[in-house]
Amino acid sequence: MSGSEDDDWFNQDEDELVQGLEHKVKQQELKENEEHIEYHAPEVGDYLQQLNLEASATDGGSKVAADRFALTDFTKGLKMSPIDMFLYFFSEDRDLFVNQLAANDSLKRVSLFVEVLKSLCQLELCGFDDVLLSCFARQSVLLEKVKRLLLTLLAKASGGKCDAESEQMLLGNMKWLLLRAHRQGVLGHGGYELVELYKQLAPLSKSEAFGGLEPFDGTQSAKGVKGEIYPTLDQCLGKEVTKENPPVSNNVEEYVRKQRQLLRQDFQAPLLEFVQRLRSGDDIKALECQGLLWPGTTLVLNPEFAESQRHSLVFMKLESPEDNKKILINYIKNIKSGALLCLTTSLDFGDLILVSVGYTDTHRLQKGCLSVEIVRQHNIGKIYDRPLIMFQTPVFFEPYLRVHNYLSTCSTEQFAMRRYIVEGETEIQPPAYIKPGTKLSFNAKPFTLKSLPKDLPFNDRQQTAFTDALQREFCIIQGPPGTGKTHLSVELVNCLIQNAKALGTGPIIVLTYTNDSLDKFLVKISRYTKEVLRFGSQSRDPQIAKFNVRSMVNPELVPPRLKRIWWVVNCEYKDKFQRLQDLYTNFDGSEESYQETLVAQHELQQVAERIETLRTVFQYYLARNKDLLVMTTTCAARLNFLFRLLQAKCVVFEEAAEIQEAHILACLTPHTEHVILVGDHKQLQPFSGSNQVPQVSLFERLIVGGLPFTLLNTQYRMRPCIAELLVPSIYDTLLSSDSVKAYEDVRHMEQNFFFVQHSQPEKQSTDMSFENLYEAEQMAKLAVFLVEKSRYQLSDIVILTPYNAQVECIMKKLPKKYRTSVQVASVDSFQGLEANIVLLSLVRSNSSGQIGFLRQPNRVCVALSRARWGLYIIGNLEMLQQSGQKLWKTIANHLEENAAIGDAFPTASSV
Known part of the structure; x- marks a missing residue:
């Protein structure tokens, strides 16, 4: 790979990558000054095996000696950063777990070897972690040497006193590795023998190496825990009811378990309800017409290894009559x-296949094909080229999977901010990286926390919040609508960036x-800075698209060792792919064949995880010298490993009150030493897929619970008469700045805010949403009036409504020339945004007094607080007042006092 090809190596598929790397490796072998380093992996194909044979032939001397790392290699590795250590040992032709220890090796060599293993395992490299810990658990020479040391200590009259600091370090590191292997479910008989010896020594020794053994008792394997997010066939059939014990207060492990339970419940409850609806046989045709159920679906193998860059093994093909093709x-x-x-052969659910959706190119999408990965199959062996019924889970899966996986493997011993999140402490400490009297700088002006610059761009309460954010390691800032939350966050992050190098925080997240x-x-x-990386989907704003990580691939930043490991793992993936393909092709329906297929499927998934981990390592080399990393919390759950590599100390959450606790x-x-949460729990709450799960954020x-927080109290958005709708119905107090008092009146309207009362009935749509034709007509007429008579720009006006069906209804009522230019949106989607004039359709009007979303103060708060100059509402106010909600009576009183009904x-x- 040279020239332009070299610049695009990361985007090439496996065949191109292998061919290019074969050529490049051979070129490098010719250079006498280039260190020869290849990863010894017997599963990656003939080419790698040949390279290793050639290396062995040229090395000379004893093979065992050549395979062993020297003490200086271990010492050298331990001086590196953990990720560089990983690249150093994993790109070598010597295997870290073969011939590294012998029965007569010194305690120093054993201790260094164990320290290296611990450092590598502390990285928690997804896909590699299982391999590392499994190999550790099978190191018979190591286990035997440590066993002898423990027996020697037991036999001493002193009662287990370690004679040397090196022994304490070795035994402490071994305990850590044994616990990790236990949690991963890979610890064998020899490992548990050592655990029993540790327990015997615990009451006899004061050494920390023998403390903290409780997690060995009853801790569930991370493998089993991670899989619990997927629904089982018995759950779908109603045969399995999950019983959860109540969490123990102030216990991190129980707290994390409870969060996993809530995640599973939130994801699985709507799915299981939908399955019961399918099993009942009701409205099946209606579900097909709505695109919620797809019979005639087939799974097809990918024999050409197409889409190999994205590792697509299986495609799902959906059939449809020609008139339904669109x-x-x-x-x-x-x-x-x-x-x-979810796929099944019948709606009796005698079997179940679960597949996750991967990247698919446009060409295949046009043919009705999706790239998928088989993640679970129950009670079915032959799954290809046969008719199946398919439906999507009601709640989007990936955020739940990422967060659940993290909570299944995260360290409870080093749980960030546990004193506030779990233990309920209310006395907040300063960030560990900002020492008392530390001199900081903001816009080239030095300051300390006790002596801030005098010309900060804040009002008094914002300045208090700014100071609190720097003085508190866990800071909560509540900002009602229009109070400048984003302005404060931007200036605060700017200050953190300016001091990041001096304080050693790493990139701000x-x-x-x-x-x-x-x-x-x-x-x-x-x-303020151009050193920014944006992760996640492409931005729709061209001026910031340049910050997207996908547009910043720079091969020069990537170490050659990483490129080589990437290539090796890709080769391994192709071998595993071929193995599984052969099993599928030759499947004979027997239980043995079925189980063999499942094992091969799991092995392929493990290699796929390694590839994703290496992608993250690539991103680490792009991110480590940046000022700022920005992304959504869904993306962040996937990139937690990147944060650990960067050892980033400061995380700022915008819209924090909308984020589920587990996602935080x-x-x-x-490594997190500083958390800043900015939001408002009186506006939108976290999304919940199930009404059985409380919609309460960590923020709220x-x-x-009494944790100190800072409340912003002056709003810069709404005309005062609009802001007064929120007080005291939602907020106790909310001041208005002088700037909003100077707004001009809305042109050709006699009042700047008004409520039209009516009693025209609502209508329920097919997707369980609601619409109101009368309100839609009135909203459309007023929008046209404001554009054509009052001469407002289309960008000045937005029409909001709580229901998606009403959004569609209003769009249809608008004249065709305005349908693509007048913004009509749901209230939820407009959170955090504002418009000069807001037209609000409340929709609900019925004889039973059901008001749905309008019962929720949070949604009402968002709906009433988007407008700057004018707010015009239409709804059945009399019914809203009779619904029993004090909120609407308070709002109605304010409207009556202002003659605005x-x-x-x-x-x-x-x-």
Whole structure:
């Protein structure tokens, strides 16, 4: 690979990559000054084996001696950063687990070897971690030497006192590795023999090496825990009911277990309800017409290794009548990568296949094909080229999977911010990296926390929040609508960036709940720094698309050792792929063949995990010298490993009150020393797939629990008469700045805010949403009036409604020339945004008094607080007041006091 090919190596498929690397490796072998390093992996194919044979032939001397790392190699590795140590040992032709220890080796060699293993395992390299710990658990020479040491200590009259510091270090590191292997479910008989000896020595010794053995008793294997996120066939049939014990207060392991349980419940409950609906046989045709159920689906093997860059083994093909082809293509296009699809041969659910959706190119999408990976199969062996029924899980799967996987493997001993999150402490410590009296700088002006610059761009309460954010290692800032949360966050992050090198924080990490908010933040912060990486989906804003990690691949930043490991693992994937393909092709229906296939499938998934881990390592070399990393929390849960590699100390959460508690946890690492949560729990709450799971964020829970927080109290958005709708119905107090008091009146309207009362009935749509034709007509007429008569720009106006069906209904009522230019949106999707004039359709109007979303103060708060100049609402206010919600009575009283209720919008009669 040379020239332009070398620049694009990361995007090449396996065949191109292998051919290019074969050529490059052979060239490098000719250079006498180039160290020869190849990864010894007997499973990666003939080419690698040949390279290793050639290396062995040229090395000379004893093979065992050549295979062994010298003490200086271990010492050299331990001086490196953990990730460089990984590259150093894994790109070598010598195997770290073959011939490294002999019965007569010194304690120093054994101790260094164990220290290297611990450092590598502390990286928690997904896909590699199991291999490392499994190989450790099978190191018979190591286990025997440590066993002898423990027996010697037991036999001493002194009662287990270690004679040397090196012995304590060795035994402490061994205990750590034994516990990790136990949690991963790979510890064997020899390892558990050592655990029993540790337990015998524990009461006899004061050494820390023999303490903290409790987790060995009853801790469930991480392998089993990770798999619990997937629904089982028995659950679908109603035969399996999960029983959970109540969590023990202030216990990290129990707390994490409870969070995993809530995640599973939130994801699985809607799915299991949908399965029961399918099993009942009701409305099957209607579900097919709505695109919620797809019979005639088949799974097809990928014999040509097509899409090999994305490692696509299986394609799912959906059939549809010719007249429904467009619906099919649109449906497939809208299935996100990371979604979980369920397939079965019949709606009796005698069997079940679960597949996750991967990347698929446009050409295959047009043919009705999706790239998928088989993740589970129950009670079915032959799954290819046979008719299946397919449906998607009601809740998008990937965020749940990523967070659940993290909570299944995270360290409870080094659980970040446990004193506040788990133990309920309310006295907040300063960040560990900001010492008392530390001199900081902001916009080239030095300051300390006790002596801030005088010309900060804040009001008094914002300045208090700014100071609190720097003084508290766990800081919560609540900002009602329009109070400048984003402005404060941008300036705060700018200050953190300016001091990051001096304080050694690593890149600052900013996380948001939505991509729109992420881009909004990025536009503002990019005024201060260009050293930014944006992870996740491509930005729709061209001025910040340049920050996307996909556009910043730089081969020069990637070490040659990493490129070689990448190539080796890709070769291994291809071998595993071929093995599994052969098993599928020759499947004979026997139990033995079925089990063999499942094992091969699992092995392939493990290698796929290694490839994803290496992709993250590539990103580490791009990210380590950046000022700022920005992404959504869904993306962050996937990249937790990157945060650990970077040892990033400071994480800022925007929209923190909208993020589920478990998702916050998945963004923290043992290196996290400073957490800043910015949001407002009185606006939108976290999304929940099940009404059985409480919609309470960590942000809200801690505020209600008494953790100190800072409240911003001056709003810069709404005309005062609009802001007063929120007080005291939602907020106790909310001041308005002078700037909003100077707004001009809305042109050709007699009032700047108004509520049109009516009693025209709502209508329920097929997708369980609601619409109101009368309100849609009135909203469309008013929008046209404001554009054509009042001469407002289309960008000045937005029409909001709580229901998606009403969004569609209003769009249809607008004149065709405005349907693509007037913004009509749901209230939820407009959170964090604002418009000069808001038209609000509340929709609900019925004889039973059911008001749905309008019962929730959080949604009402968002709906009423988006407008700057004018707010015009239409709804059945009388019914809302009779619903028993005090909120609407308070709002109605304010409207009446301002004579802002009527049966028609107050357009000026002179127009």
